[in-house]
Amino acid sequence: MSLLEIDTIDVFYADFQALYSLSLHVEEGETLAVIGANGAGKSTLMKTIAGLNRPSAGEVRFDGTSIAKLATHKRVPLGIALTPEGRRIFPSLTLEENLRVGAHASRPGPWNLDTVYAAFPLLSERRSRLGTNASGGEQQACAIGRALMSNPRLLLLDEVSLGLAPVVVEQIYAALPSITSQGTTVLLVEQDVNQAMKVANRVQCLLEGRSVLEGTPATLSREQIASAYFGI
Amino acid sequence: MEWANAVVQGLLLGGLYALLAAGLSLMFGVMRLVNLAHGALAIVAAYLSLVLVQKAGMPPFASIIVVVPIMFAVGWLLQSTLLNGALNRQALAPILVTFGLAVIIQNVLLAVFSADNQSIQLGDLAGASIHLTDSIAIGVFPLITFAVGVLVIFLLQQYMARTKSGRAMRATSDDREAASLMGIDNKRIYALATAIALGIVGIAGTFLGMRTQFNPYFGDVTLIFAFEAVIIGGLGSLWGTLAGGMILGVAQAVGAQAYPSSGVLLGHLVFLAVLAFRPTGLFPKVVNG
Numbered sequence: 001m002s003l004l005e006i007d008t009i010d011v012f013y014a015d016f017q018a019l020y021s022l023s024l025h026v027e028e029g030e031t032l033a034v035i036g037a038n039g040a041g042k043s044t045l046m047k048t049i050a051g052l053n054r055p056s057a058g059e060v061r062f063d064g065t066s067i068a069k070l071a072t073h074k075r076v077p078l079g080i081a082l083t084p085e086g087r088r089i090f091p092s093l094t095l096e097e098n099l100r101v102g103a104h105a106s107r108p109g110p111w112n113l114d115t116v117y118a119a120f121p122l123l124s125e126r127r128s129r130l131g132t133n134a135s136g137g138e139q140q141a142c143a144i145g146r147a148l149m150s151n152p153r154l155l156l157l158d159e160v161s162l163g164l165a166p167v168v169v170e171q172i173y174a175a176l177p178s179i180t181s182q183g184t185t186v187l188l189v190e191q192d193v194n195q196a197m198k199v200a201n202r203v204q205c206l207l208e209g210r211s212v213l214e215g216t217p218a219t220l221s222r223e224q225i226a227s228a229y230f231g232i
Numbered sequence: 233m234e235w236a237n238a239v240v241q242g243l244l245l246g247g248l249y250a251l252l253a254a255g256l257s258l259m260f261g262v263m264r265l266v267n268l269a270h271g272a273l274a275i276v277a278a279y280l281s282l283v284l285v286q287k288a289g290m291p292p293f294a295s296i297i298v299v300v301p302i303m304f305a306v307g308w309l310l311q312s313t314l315l316n317g318a319l320n321r322q323a324l325a326p327i328l329v330t331f332g333l334a335v336i337i338q339n340v341l342l343a344v345f346s347a348d349n350q351s352i353q354l355g356d357l358a359g360a361s362i363h364l365t366d367s368i369a370i371g372v373f374p375l376i377t378f379a380v381g382v383l384v385i386f387l388l389q390q391y392m393a394r395t396k397s398g399r400a401m402r403a404t405s406d407d408r409e410a411a412s413l414m415g416i417d418n419k420r421i422y423a424l425a426t427a428i429a430l431g432i433v434g435i436a437g438t439f440l441g442m443r444t445q446f447n448p449y450f451g452d453v454t455l456i457f458a459f460e461a462v463i464i465g466g467l468g469s470l471w472g473t474l475a476g477g478m479i480l481g482v483a484q485a486v487g488a489q490a491y492p493s494s495g496v497l498l499g500h501l502v503f504l505a506v507l508a509f510r511p512t513g514l515f516p517k518v519v520n521g
Contacts, residue, residue: 050413072413073416093406097402101411104396104414150414150415
């Protein structure tokens with residue numbers, strides 16, 4: 001049984017359909033990267049798993065039980081944590097308070113303030129800085145740390161490299177092995193295909209709300225990915 | 233020295249206004265909800281205390297111990313049954329709902345207690361005072377009110393800064409959707425915020441009833457004073473609310489010293505001046521969420 005199973009879901013924003021009969025599964029312990037161009041439906045997929053969007057058809061199962069109708073805040077105690085696109089750091093809270101809020105569901109596990117600071121050294125020095133005053137990289141590290149504080153079984157990372165300098169992206173991704181080595185399953189969305197291929201066990205490519213390609217980085221050729229990515 | 237006395241009395245009065253305004257400030261800060269029934273609910277607390285003192289023979293200050301939990305429970309129920317639903321509709325809905333609530337409360341109070349003026353009798357304490365100089369005397373009861381006002385704001389501020397649920401409240405205020413991604417149930421947080429706000433209204437209403445005569449219509453002016461204190465201090469800032477209450481109190485007392493019948497008017501003018509020249513209030517929250 002897969003940890004996460006998405007079974008032919010349709011998702012709409014009012015009249016606009018963002019996902020078309022999309023199916024996808026994530027096995028416990030693996031890292032799956034979902035790639036695709038702007039508007040392919042990647043963030044919609046992430047929000048639907050976290051509960052911010054509801055599918056109008058299809059099923060979302062986590063650890064075998066249906067969660068499609070479960071409220072967002074009730075998914076966190078089950079072990080689903082989303083690092084949302086745009087980071088969404090609480091601006092009037094310090095970075096450390098942001099991390100503490102992440103532990104609201106108080107699931108037991110390896111992640112706490114100390115281990116998060118160890119994984120993201122750049123956060124440690126800035127812990128008392130207000131969220132609104134933190135740099136993009138600090139905010140992104142904080143957003144990931146905040147999600148980790150709930151000790152998730154499934155960590156959803158939405159566009160963590162967006163708008164960050166390459167050197168900062170490197171620092172952020174440097175923490176990924178320490179996350180997956182704890183047994184945490186990771187589903188990440190990336191526009192940067194090279195970055196995705198480097199860290200993922202498996203990649204799945206979306207095009208205009210449909211899944212068009214799936215495989216391991218070793219078996220997929222550049223041409224296959226390019227044609228799936230752009231639909232040519 | 234008469235003027236100095238007016239300022240001192242005004243500062244003490246400001247403690248009561250801050251107490252009245254704290255709940256309004258909290259509810260607006262956490263969920264951007266303007267509770268127009270705030271004043272009416274303060275009068276409900278005053279009547280609750282009156283009944284406990286007159287019918288059950290409780291000492292006035294002891295009645296607070298009963299009034300606060302009742303108002304806390306009322307707040308929780310009000311938010312979870314009525315206001316959470318209103319918040320999910322368009323922006324006007326919470327204003328209409330709380331306005332309607334204020335009208336209903338006022339009319340129920342009229343039906344039960346009539347329009348007669350009432351007051352909670354304090355006995356000897358009502359007249360007790362400390363003479364600082366020949367012309368400045370501080371009433372013991374206004375001093376207690378002021379101390380309670382400062383203490384409540386301090387405790388509320390500490391609660392917001394240091395506890396898990398206080399942090400969750402601030403996070404929800406910043407970004408409700410992101411807070412739900414942390415596992416925070418915003419309906420529950422809102423219910424808790426309103427419960428705390430009305431618990432404080434319970435204290436404020438009881439002190440109001442001990443300080444002056446009141447009747448069911450008194451909720452309107454109470455709401456206006458609380459609202460002015462919040463606006464003068466700056467929306468969403470608790471210390472600002474305390475400062476706003478004190479500024480309003482001083483303006484009213486100084487105004488009354490100049491023209492005995494127009495003290496309240498000077499308070500309104502200060503409020504209007506703040507709105508005109510510093511619409512964010514004197515001590516606005518630094519961060520715009």
